[in-house]
Amino acid sequence: MGLSRITLENFRNHAATTLGETAHFNLLVGENGAGKTNLLEALSLLGPGRGLRRANLGDLARRAVPGDPPLPFAIGASLTEAGTVSARIGTYTEDGQPGRRMVRVNSAPASAASLAEWLAMSWLTPAMDGLFTDSAGARRRFMDRMALAIAPDHARRVNALETALRERGKLLEAGGDPRWMDAIEAQAADHGAAVARTRADLVLRLADELSALPPEPFARPALTYLPGGPLDETALRAELARARPRDRAAGRALTGPQRDELQVKMASTSQPAAACSTGEQKAMLIAITLAHGILAAAGRPSVLLLDEVAAHLDPVRRTELFRRLREGKAQVWMTGTELAPFDAIRKEAAIWRVSGGGVERIVQS
Template sequence: MLTAGISSLQFSAFRNYAQLQLELRASLIVIIGDNGVGKTNILEALSLLSPGKGLRSSKLSQMTTFDITPLPCWTVAANLKEDGFDTILGTGLEYTSSGSEKRRLKINGNIVRSQADFAEHLNVIWIVPAMARLFQESGSIRRKFVDRMAYAFDPTHTNRLHRYEHYLRERSTLLREGRGDSTWLASLEKNLAEDGIAIVHARAEVVRNVTEHQPTDSASPFPRFFAQMRGEVEEWCRHMTAVAAEEKLRLAFANNRTQDAHTGGSVFGPHRSDLFVKHLGKQIPAELCSTGEQKMLLIALTLAFTKVQMEQSNRVTLLLLDDVIAHLDSHYRHYLFQELCQMVEKGAKLQTWMTGTSLSDFVYLKQSAQYIRIKNTTLYDGYDDNDS
């Protein structure tokens, strides 16, 4: 029985679906189908109910169903069930009078301006195949991974990020064009320092919590890890008060105006931070681990996050696992399934959505999950032994 999560999902003109409606009744949802039938598209629609561009980071117009003429504007709506109450979250593509694309956001039928409003009701985190290279990619990818976790505990985190990026762009433009007076620049740098230190603290707190909540039982096949946000500003914050760190960052911005005018951005700030992860069993950084070990570390981080969420946040979390199970042997799969089931049994406001091509990979969940099978773009509800 579903106590917290998405109880219904509808979308139109989205990717390969002209229309889709799902009624959900479980905390574990398994979507089975061949490659290319649209499993990931369903998870992408769910990911758009959170701040950001979704799990593919696509342009809004790229999500439209292209075999319909004229090209329609896609819509996604979901009924969020929590503590006996229902909240309708909706988003979609619309065009402004000038023809530019725009994201429409609604909660209970009322238009809202900020994607952060979604984070007040729902947190969404995902693992997709592209993230297998999380520890090999640029620091910006890892920062986004941490920021999605930070939204779960502080929805205003996304507003701070947007403000910080806006102030940084405005300062860069003024410095490049040489038209900003010192008072104007000083005001921007003060705002940058305040939001920047708040961002650093929010990231550090969530990473610390994730590290402390990783499984400690000997039965866990997933590697233990040490995780920490690193950067020059992070070092300041570890050794001084927030007020002192703000002042030091403000002075760093002021003292580096000439250099920043030539290079753009800033030498200092949370946009330079990175997530460091060490495999404790091997005592080596994650980026030096094998591809398989990196995948296991990513799952271990995500499992630890769900435990933090269960203990410290009142919001519902959607955990989207796209084609993750295929890379795990039976021991890893059973442990992961067991952990997810136990968290729900203990009262976690967690709904997990998993995709795969083989029903047999999910047979362990036969009594607890809702199965959605996709064949030739048609969706079927329920477990079918003939597909095992």
């Protein structure tokens, strides 16, 4: 299950690119700056959210001439299950509205959040290598992206929670009517409790998958969800009401899922991931990504995007990575500057040479 017949128009440095006859393993090979990661980014936008780079829409579109307005871009793909096309999904912008993203599923308008109901999307990129030393907010976004694999409605809940908390903050600052405050806090508690429960469930299920994986050659991480407030809706609502004076002074809500944290330690030593070596951190990230891939592949097409991962692994870990990916249900897309690191899977992979925003299929003998 995965993507086939992928088309890009005016996306980044790709004027018009088509990839067909995809496989379980799909390799994008080319020099740095050729447009390999741009292709992965385009695929990531076939799921909800802002994609693997979290870029502004206006920065995604190609410009005919530098300095000109961005051209409308479009990304489309067929979803296949058991060799049969089950749906056609796409995302695009229109001329004159570069900041508005639109989505279609089977030619009908849809919401970006609804894409999670059709396709589970996961990725690992070099930019994520600093996840364990980054802010708690970065790890919350990491949890939320993974949570869509088990709760497609999660993105809507997160957005609704953020909106309610912003409105609450404005009311606190202005000294608004307590009855309005009660109503806003009821919304925040409703969405906040749902967000917290989904994150907690995600971490629990990831921990179960990780416990079933061998501890070597990828370091096994131990995950703990640290809630920023009560998980129960009634308790969260009461806590928000009680904390009004404190939150007014702070200028933000100090209780709730917006304060959640994902704690990661090396299971064998209990050492915090942030204090581990860069190699150990990378190994733990890969282990989490593989465990999430198992969850994501349950019940709908699943795609895993791996940007420049294989080249940075030693032969033992690379072999084990390919073995686990081969046994998984997710369609895999990987990038690299050369084919050598992929020798073990090249005969079973679809391969494209990427150059200057164009692609050429490599036909294997």
